[in-house]
Amino acid sequence: MPTIAIIGAGAMGAAVGRRLVANGARVLTAAQGRSAATLARIRDAGMIPADPDALVEAALILSIVPPAEAIAVARGLAPALTAARVKPGFVDCNAIAPATMAQVAAILAETGCAVIDGAIIGAPPRPDGPGPAFHVAGDPDRHTDVLATLGLKLHRIDGPIGAASALKMVYAGINKGLTGLGTAMFLAAERSGAAEGLRAEMADSAPEVLARLTRAIPDMYSKAHRWVAEMHEIADFLGEDDPAAPLYRALGAVYARIAEDRAGDGTAIADLDAALGGRREA
Amino acid sequence: MPTIAIIGAGAMGAAVGRRLVANGARVLTAAQGRSAATLARIRDAGMIPADPDALVEAALILSIVPPAEAIAVARGLAPALTAARVKPGFVDCNAIAPATMAQVAAILAETGCAVIDGAIIGAPPRPDGPGPAFHVAGDPDRHTDVLATLGLKLHRIDGPIGAASALKMVYAGINKGLTGLGTAMFLAAERSGAAEGLRAEMADSAPEVLARLTRAIPDMYSKAHRWVAEMHEIADFLGEDDPAAPLYRALGAVYARIAEDRAGDGTAIADLDAALGGRREA
Numbered sequence: 001m002p003t004i005a006i007i008g009a010g011a012m013g014a015a016v017g018r019r020l021v022a023n024g025a026r027v028l029t030a031a032q033g034r035s036a037a038t039l040a041r042i043r044d045a046g047m048i049p050a051d052p053d054a055l056v057e058a059a060l061i062l063s064i065v066p067p068a069e070a071i072a073v074a075r076g077l078a079p080a081l082t083a084a085r086v087k088p089g090f091v092d093c094n095a096i097a098p099a100t101m102a103q104v105a106a107i108l109a110e111t112g113c114a115v116i117d118g119a120i121i122g123a124p125p126r127p128d129g130p131g132p133a134f135h136v137a138g139d140p141d142r143h144t145d146v147l148a149t150l151g152l153k154l155h156r157i158d159g160p161i162g163a164a165s166a167l168k169m170v171y172a173g174i175n176k177g178l179t180g181l182g183t184a185m186f187l188a189a190e191r192s193g194a195a196e197g198l199r200a201e202m203a204d205s206a207p208e209v210l211a212r213l214t215r216a217i218p219d220m221y222s223k224a225h226r227w228v229a230e231m232h233e234i235a236d237f238l239g240e241d242d243p244a245a246p247l248y249r250a251l252g253a254v255y256a257r258i259a260e261d262r263a264g265d266g267t268a269i270a271d272l273d274a275a276l277g278g279r280r281e282a
Numbered sequence: 283m284p285t286i287a288i289i290g291a292g293a294m295g296a297a298v299g300r301r302l303v304a305n306g307a308r309v310l311t312a313a314q315g316r317s318a319a320t321l322a323r324i325r326d327a328g329m330i331p332a333d334p335d336a337l338v339e340a341a342l343i344l345s346i347v348p349p350a351e352a353i354a355v356a357r358g359l360a361p362a363l364t365a366a367r368v369k370p371g372f373v374d375c376n377a378i379a380p381a382t383m384a385q386v387a388a389i390l391a392e393t394g395c396a397v398i399d400g401a402i403i404g405a406p407p408r409p410d411g412p413g414p415a416f417h418v419a420g421d422p423d424r425h426t427d428v429l430a431t432l433g434l435k436l437h438r439i440d441g442p443i444g445a446a447s448a449l450k451m452v453y454a455g456i457n458k459g460l461t462g463l464g465t466a467m468f469l470a471a472e473r474s475g476a477a478e479g480l481r482a483e484m485a486d487s488a489p490e491v492l493a494r495l496t497r498a499i500p501d502m503y504s505k506a507h508r509w510v511a512e513m514h515e516i517a518d519f520l521g522e523d524d525p526a527a528p529l530y531r532a533l534g535a536v537y538a539r540i541a542e543d544r545a546g547d548g549t550a551i552a553d554l555d556a557a558l559g560g561r562r563e564a
């Protein structure tokens with residue numbers, strides 16, 4: 001029975017833990033100082049609370065935390081990883097830019113552990129579906145193979161540390177970028193009397209894009225405040241020499257306006273719902 | 283046999299003329315001072331060269347010219363339209379912003395003609411396909427019904443003058459906006475070692491977007507120089523209070539870089555072709 005440690009028991013971390021447990025793994029997680037809700041989620045997923053010294057006895061450690069915490073996780077575990085006699089592989093699975101991933105790798109370089117760049121794309125695994133894809137780069141010794149045997153969808157990237165983090169950025173750049181473009185254009189269509197025409201034309205010449213936007217735009221309203229920072233992170237990843245950097249800063253502003261509207265009078269969201277052909281947000 | 287006049291015998295105008303002739307219309311067009319190539323295209327389409335005084339005897343006049351010429355077409359025809367005893371309908375079919383369409387309508391207001399806002403979306407009609415959609419707004423007397431009986435795909439917009447022009451803007455904003463986003467992200471993926479991973483992830487979770495970009499990005503290279511101005515026109519249409527205006531200016535910069543690359547050493551286009559999985563441009 002392989003032992004895996006997961007740092008972070010949020011919606012994604014707990015669901016991944018549950019999937020690994022269901023496939024026969026022993027799954028440890030850090031639980032000190034966590035809320036009652038998190039402790040309940042840990043128990044519910046079948047994961048075992050453990051100290052840092054015990055966590056590093058796992059074969060593989062997955063860091064699955066909010067992006068802003070990725071560096072702190074690496075710093076916090078470094079002493080225990082340095083002390084460990086048998087070195088686990090450490091996979092940073094977080095939505096961080098390649099430059100931040102390089103910092104994580106630098107922090108852990110002295111520990112003697114294999115540091116692997118990971119990116120999770122998709123929603124948390126559910127009992128009835130295949131779940132998200134785990135993309136990994138910089139794992140020549142295939143420490144992560146065990147994840148595939150434990151029921152996760154694993155994809156190896158033939159690239160250096162940073163390539164998986166970059167993949168997460170560019171995938172979000174297309175996926176959330178398209179939602180932002182669609183938001184801006186359906187709002188403009190609504191105020192110009194062109195929304196019905198836009199739906200009719202897209203139903204004819206781009207039905208799959210219309211279907212995607214009709215689903216993705218209302219799903220975005222409640223996440224818009226988080227996506228502002230994600231768009232800025234993509235801009236930083238591109239660097240100021242890239243002509244698309246201001247594009248992602250502008251997408252951040254589009255999402256900021258939706259977040260403000262949702263906290264305010266909701267007129268923009270009402271216009272979007274009308275432009276898309278009727279109210280959709282649950 | 284209905285008589286239709288088409289101002290402009292470019293690729294779109296001539297193909298529309300040919301379609302109308304094939305469906306039994308008499309199609310007049312302005313031909314003074316045109317190149318030998320244009321005159322040949324006019325003859326080939328079965329259209330009849332005519333003076334302005336003869337053009338205004340048509341039941342319907344379609345203006346199908348480059349956007350920068352739309353105002354001059356309206357100004358040039360105004361005297362003959364004012365003099366005409368039976369007033370034709372005038373449809374501006376050009377890719378102009380709603381504000382420019384309002385100028386066209388103002389110029390022709392005194393002529394006594396019905397001025398109709400039109401937008402053509404799609405490639406020129408070919409003998410073997412349905413052809414583009416003609417969206418029309420501001421045509422309460424249904425002057426344009428004849429187009430549907432003559433084999434064109436007609437869609438009425440229940441909106442004011444400007445709504446069809448706005449539709450053209452927002453449709454291009456989504457369609458060409460997505461191509462620009464994809465261009466920026468596949469270039470970033472290629473330089474980060476993430477292109478294969480991006481293709482693999484999209485093949486799994488967004489196959490229709492991947493298929494669209496794989497076709498649309500190489501098709502764009504030769505048009506990138508024209509799309510720069512189109513992106514700026516969308517930004518102007520949105521107005522500087524819209525947080526998406528800088529987004530479209532940035533898309534203009536993305537397309538400018540591709541246009542420069544195509545005129546230059548072609549490294550960005552080679553990177554894009556590689557990122558998309560192999561050379562695609564014909």
